[in-house]
Amino acid sequence: MPTKRDLLHSLPHRTAELAAKWLAGLGDRPVGARAGLAELRAALGGPLPERRTTPDEVVEELARAAEPGLVASAGPRFFGFVIGGAHPAALGADWLVSAWDQNPGLYAASPAVAVIEETAARWVLELLGLPPTASVGFVTGAHMANFTALAAARHEVLRRAGWDVEEWGLEGAPPVHVLVGAEAHVSIPGAIRLLGLGAGRIRLIDADGQGRMRPGPLAEALEGLRGPVIVAAQAGNVNSGAFDPLDEIADLAGERGAWLHVDGAFGLWAAVSADLEPLVAGAARADSWATDAHKWLNVPYDCGIVAVAHPAAHRAAMGLDASYLGAREDERRNGQDWVPELSRRGRGVPVYAVLRALGREGLRELVERSCRLARRMAEALDGRAGARVVNEVVLNQVLVRFEPPGGGDADTFTREVIARVQAEGTCWLGGARWGGMEVMRISIVNWSTTEADVDRSAEAILGCAAQALAAS
Numbered sequence: 166m167p168t169k170r171d172l173l174h175s176l177p178h179r180t181a182e183l184a185a186k187w188l189a190g191l192g193d194r195p196v197g198a199r200a201g202l203a204e205l206r207a208a209l210g211g212p213l214p215e216r217r218t219t220p221d222e223v224v225e226e227l228a229r230a231a232e233p234g235l236v237a238s239a240g241p242r243f244f245g246f247v248i249g250g251a252h253p254a255a256l257g258a259d260w261l262v263s264a265w266d267q268n269p270g271l272y273a274a275s276p277a278v279a280v281i282e283e284t285a286a287r288w289v290l291e292l293l294g295l296p297p298t299a300s301v302g303f304v305t306g307a308h309m310a311n312f313t314a315l316a317a318a319r320h321e322v323l324r325r326a327g328w329d330v331e332e333w334g335l336e337g338a339p340p341v342h343v344l345v346g347a348e349a350h351v352s353i354p355g356a357i358r359l360l361g362l363g364a365g366r367i368r369l370i371d372a373d374g375q376g377r378m379r380p381g382p383l384a385e386a387l388e389g390l391r392g393p394v395i396v397a398a399q400a401g402n403v404n405s406g407a408f409d410p411l412d413e414i415a416d417l418a419g420e421r422g423a424w425l426h427v428d429g430a431f432g433l434w435a436a437v438s439a440d441l442e443p444l445v446a447g448a449a450r451a452d453s454w455a456t457d458a459h460k461w462l463n464v465p466y467d468c469g470i471v472a473v474a475h476p477a478a479h480r481a482a483m484g485l486d487a488s489y490l491g492a493r494e495d496e497r498r499n500g501q502d503w504v505p506e507l508s509r510r511g512r513g514v515p516v517y518a519v520l521r522a523l524g525r526e527g528l529r530e531l532v533e534r535s536c537r538l539a540r541r542m543a544e545a546l547d548g549r550a551g552a553r554v555v556n557e558v559v560l561n562q563v564l565v566r567f568e569p570p571g572g573g574d575a576d577t578f579t580r581e582v583i584a585r586v587q588a589e590g591t592c593w594l595g596g597a598r599w600g601g602m603e604v605m606r607i608s609i610v611n612w613s614t615t616e617a618d619v620d621r622s623a624e625a626i627l628g629c630a631a632q633a634l635a636a637s
């Protein structure tokens with residue numbers, strides 16, 4: 166039997182083989198999971214083991230048992246939610262992160278990862294056109310990025326009102342007004358809830374048919390307000406891909422002295438393309454930003470990025486001090502100053518790697534290609550088999566409604582088409598309610614998606630619509 170030391174040398178190779186096999190099949194396998202709950206529980210459940218199993222057996226069994234329940238969401242024809250793939254450079258770097266097993270919460274615990282993350286942070290700010298002096302944290306996703314940014318916002322607007330929220334809490338604090346577009350991502354009220362500001366106290370600002378916050382109603386809402394104000398705007402609606410008019414919103418927030426936050430989980434990356442950049446005009450004027458690396462940057466889960474124009478507020482909201490953590494009064498980066506976590510993995514490393522691999526040019530190409538493919542998909546579907554594209558395809562998101570040609574309930578029909586597409590397996594996508602209607606959502610952010618993938622998927626979707634019609 167191999168010793169543990171032997172396994173430390175041999176198991177990574179075997180694991181890489183298993184992983185490579187999975188990756189090689191990503192483009193061919195049915196995209197959705199094949200196994201159901203009962204089957205997966207039978208394969209992966211069972212009692213807590215009393216006795217040991219060798220690490221190599223554990224890994225072999227895990228790969229075999231999980232496989233039928235895995236989703237090819239990192240593959241080229243997964244269009245559900247907004248889910249990126251794993252670019253090879255990011256994946257390789259991510260494996261190193263696990264093998265290195267560093268804790269970049271503190272510079273002293275990993276000087277190399279601290280410098281890699283410092284560099285990745287600088288590159289991200291430059292690519293997104295954000296102030297180079299902004300502070301940056303690597304978190305689990307855009308939800309935590311929103312949370313972290315809004316914690317910095319809460320600190321700063323209350324500090325300006327003479328209140329130290331970190332010390333004194335919210336009890337007795339001046340009320341903080343939070344203004345959010347009506348079509349904001351659920352993560353914004355989620356973050357506000359975690360921050361104790363009360364999701365139910367958010368003022369929702371009317372949005373237009375594409376989901377863009379309307380500046381007129383925002384101006385009206387700001388007019389009568391006294392005390393601290395936070396405005397959360399959006400770059401890239403999770404359904405339609407639409408952008409709030411950030412320049413106008415920045416004017417209004419600026420006049421009122423409000424903190425402006427921009428949730429740009431995927432949309433902020435429009436900044437890397439000269440063609441798309443007008444969509445994010447004004448974003449750089451905000452006080453904080455949230456984005457994801459595991460969406461359009463194609464870094465494996467999990468990685469989100471928060472940036473704050475006021476590092477002192479950011480650190481006041483997040484950083485921890487204790488004698489054993491060491492002095493932090495110099496330029497060395499302690500990751501924990503900028504995120505809710507103290508210990509964590511070096512999740513900035515895959516960001517560094519993918520940006521080195523793509524460069525500015527490759528990233529622009531990835532973003533522009535995704536948008537081109539989204540338009541190609543929209544054109545392939547619109548007007549065929551009852552399909553109607555219901556959003557302006559300004560970015561990478563396509564919303565499609567299926568209206569039975571002979572009449573009938575379009576909500577039911579749309580749901581039926583989605584269910585058939587998911588079961589058919591060529592591609593995978595989900596649904597949502599949009600403008601009071603059931604719609605199919607198609608999101609294209611994967612680095613490996615090609616025109617052929619889009620064409621094949623469009624054919625499969627139309628085929629499912631035809632079948633649904635025949636069966637109805």
Ligand SMILES: *Cc1c(COP(=O)(O)O)cnc(C)c1O
Pocket residue numbers: 247305306307308309350352399401402403428429430431457469
């Ligand atoms: C995906 C998304 C989020 C949440 O991001 P996670 O990575 O799931 O934490 C927040 N806002 C927007 C606009 C998103 O698209």
